[in-house]
Amino acid sequence: MLPTDKLKPRVPLNTIEATPKAVRKVKEFMARSDADVKGLKVAVKGGGCSGLVYVLDLASAPGDDDKIIEQDGLEIYVPKKAFVFLAGTVLDFTDGLNGKGFEFSNPNAKRTCGCGNSFGV
Amino acid sequence: MVVGTRLAFSAAYYRGTDLDYRRVKVTGADALDLLNRLSASEISAEGASSGLFLNEKGRILALYSAAASAAEIILVIYAPDAAPLLEHIARYTIVEDVRAEDCSAQLRQLTLICADGESCRTTGFLTLASPFGAPAGAADGEVCRSEVLIPAAEFETAEAKFAERGLRALSAAEYERLRVESGWHGPRELTDRVNPLEAGLKRLLSFTKGCYIGQEVIARLDTYDKVQRALVRFASANAPAVDAELTQDGQTVGWVTSSTELAPGDARGLAILKKSALNKSSPIGAKGGIINVVREGHEK
Numbered sequence: 264m265l266p267t268d269k270l271k272p273r274v275p276l277n278t279i280e281a282t283p284k285a286v287r288k289v290k291e292f293m294a295r296s297d298a299d300v301k302g303l304k305v306a307v308k309g310g311g312c313s314g315l316v317y318v319l320d321l322a323s324a325p326g327d328d329d330k331i332i333e334q335d336g337l338e339i340y341v342p343k344k345a346f347v348f349l350a351g352t353v354l355d356f357t358d359g360l361n362g363k364g365f366e367f368s369n370p371n372a373k374r375t376c377g378c379g380n381s382f383g384v
Numbered sequence: 385m386v387v388g389t390r391l392a393f394s395a396a397y398y399r400g401t402d403l404d405y406r407r408v409k410v411t412g413a414d415a416l417d418l419l420n421r422l423s424a425s426e427i428s429a430e431g432a433s434s435g436l437f438l439n440e441k442g443r444i445l446a447l448y449s450a451a452a453s454a455a456e457i458i459l460v461i462y463a464p465d466a467a468p469l470l471e472h473i474a475r476y477t478i479v480e481d482v483r484a485e486d487c488s489a490q491l492r493q494l495t496l497i498c499a500d501g502e503s504c505r506t507t508g509f510l511t512l513a514s515p516f517g518a519p520a521g522a523a524d525g526e527v528c529r530s531e532v533l534i535p536a537a538e539f540e541t542a543e544a545k546f547a548e549r550g551l552r553a554l555s556a557a558e559y560e561r562l563r564v565e566s567g568w569h570g571p572r573e574l575t576d577r578v579n580p581l582e583a584g585l586k587r588l589l590s591f592t593k594g595c596y597i598g599q600e601v602i603a604r605l606d607t608y609d610k611v612q613r614a615l616v617r618f619a620s621a622n623a624p625a626v627d628a629e630l631t632q633d634g635q636t637v638g639w640v641t642s643s644t645e646l647a648p649g650d651a652r653g654l655a656i657l658k659k660s661a662l663n664k665s666s667p668i669g670a671k672g673g674i675i676n677v678v679r680e681g682h683e684k
Contacts, residue, residue, distance in 0.1 A: 309476025310421025312600040314440055342479045374440075376600055383440055 276351040276370075278332055279305065279341060285356040285365065286335045292321060299323050302331075302338030305354065307345040311381025313374050315348060317367050348384055395498035396552040397532075398559045399543060402488055404571075405516075406466040407533065408459040409487040410473065414480035415457055419450075422476060422597055424580070425590040428452055434515035436580050436588050437469060442601030443576040444583065445472055449512045449531055460493065460512060460531050462571035476597075492539040494532045494546065497554075497562075504530040509542065515588060517568045527566075564644040565652050567617040567678070572626060573641045573654055581611040582656065613638065616657050617678040623651035624670035630655055632668045637661035640670055 274280045281289070281303075289303050300321040310316050322340055325331050329340040341349060353368040363379065372382035410419060419427050425435035427450050437445040446465035451458045461469060466486055473484040496504045497517065504511070510533040517529035534542045547553060554562065563570055574583055581589075581602065589602060605611050623643040630638040638661065643653035657668070657677065667674045 307478050308421070308480060309418055309478060310597070311595040312597065314476060314597050315478070316421070316595070344478050348478070376595065378595075381595055 274351045274353055274370075279339065279346075279349050279352040279354065281334055281337065281339065281354040282356065283335065285354045286337045288356040288358075288365070289321075289337055296321055302340050304329075304340045304342075305345075305349065305352075306342050307348045312376035312378075313381040313383035315383060316381045318345075319365055393552040395496070395504075395550070396554050397543070397546050398495040398497065398554040398556075400493055400495055401556070403463050405493050405531075406461055406463045406486055406488045407491045407493065408461060408466060408469060408484055409491075410457045410459065410482065410484045411455065412481040412483050415482050416452060418473070418477060418480050418482050419457060419459075420593075421595075422472070423448075424596050424598065424602070425588055426593050427457065430454075432512045434513070434588060435590075436585060437472060438580070438596070438598030438602070439472075439576055440597055440601075441576075442579045442598035442605065444574045444578060444580055444585075445469060445576065447515055447574050447585070447588070449515050451510055451512055451533065458487070458491065458510075458533065460533070462516070462574065464571045464575075468576075490536050492534050492536050494534060494543065495559075496528075496530045496532060496546075496551070498528050498551075504528040507532045508545075509534050509538075516570075517563075517566075560642075561644050561646065564642050564654060565646060567654065569615060569654070570642060573615055573656070578613070578615070578656055579605065579611075581605055582613045583615045611659070613656050613658050614662070615641070616655055616662070618653050618655055618668075618675040619678060620651045620653065620670070620673055620675040621649050622673050624653065624672060624675065628670045630657060630661075630668055630670055630675065632661045632664060633666050637668060 293300050300323055302322050304320040304322040306318040307315050308318055325340040326342060328343050330343055330346050332339040348371055349369065351370045355366045357363055357366060366379065369382060371384050373384055375382045416427060416429055422437055423435045424438050427433050427435065429452055432451050434449050436447055439445050446461045446469045449460040470484055498504050512531045514529040514531045569583060623645045624640045626640055626642060628640045629636055638655050638657035641654045641656060643651055645651045661668055662677060
């Protein structure tokens with residue numbers, strides 16, 4: 264049996280990555296949005312059961328302090344202060360009856376809460 | 385009516401020091417939002433509220449009384465909690481516009497304790513219903529207690545006015561005696577060694593607001609009835625030392641959090657005690673003597 268860390272997605276720590284399914288889903292949301300959105304804001308804020316919660320939002324432009332990551336035609340904006348908690352993270356999307364929607368696989372997370380929205384480092 | 389068996393007064397004030405309480409001012413566009421994400425209960429956007437900040441293990445980080453306005457949120461907390469709370473807020477301020485600072489020097493505090501209710505209401509200053517005076521684990525209601533926040537420049541005049549109204553000034557020693565005798569928790573009871581359910585503070589937890597730091601632990605403890613210890617009052621012949629270990633049948637069952645001697649041979653105290661010890665008839669000892677737990681009506 265492989266150690267569990269061998270099964271985790273490997274993403275360079277200078278970026279974050281969205282799976283093709285996640286990119287497709289974000290683009291769907293962008294197309295449906297009435298606002299002039301240009302990219303996806305991925306951030307972190309204090310709170311949740313484990314101390315930090317993920318934030319996903321459609322954004323019309325990157326913030327002054329955002330790191331911009333381009334993937335498959337999708338611009339991902341990550342505030343630099345949040346990036347330290349997100350480096351190497353994979354954003355996935357699962358749907359269907361058992362799907363959880365957008366899911367984060369974050370190598371920095373030492374613990375996560377039951378719902379998966381909150382993590383601690 | 386008299387508050388306290390040894391201190392005869394119907395209304396009194398206690399000029400707490402920076403060793404007792406601190407005031408923390410939190411400002412910024414995201415201040416209320418962040419504090420509500422961290423707090424175990426909802427902080428009202430306008431006006432006063434009380435609650436708890438917990439750590440990731442569901443243990444007590446700080447008990448607060450909050451006064452929120454559009455410009456700022458003032459948190460009144462026990463003094464030892466100030467540095468950990470400021471660090472906690474800073475740690476979880478990531479992208480938010482939030483600033484937190486100790487404003488105790490600019491905003492002073494008087495504690496009002498009264499049996500008539502009226503003295504605690506008409507102060508002329510920002511007055512908060514106090515979460516600090518609740519009896520350990522027992523129902524509220526015997527006495528009224530408020531925290532009055534007074535700008536530093538007006539403090540001496542305000543204090544003199546309370547004295548003129550006939551409120552008795554309590555010394556630190558008198559207040560401590562009253563506190564322990566009444567079973568009111570203080571900073572030594574509410575530390576990161578205990579969780580709020582053990583401390584009898586369930587009323588300050590929200591079970592409907594959603595996620596907050598420590599919430600999963602609290603929900604699990606409450607749902608599965610896994611609270612193992614309780615904050616209790618005790619009487620004893622001698623006042624055991626604070627932090628003294630409590631033993632029963634040779635086993636450690638808790639520790640003393642506060643103690644005071646009311647008279648020779650008559651001491652009172654507060655302790656964190658395993659609930660299982662309460663169900664046994666064998667004596668509970670602290671170094672130097674036996675303690676007798678005061679049974680509260682709420683105990684299971």
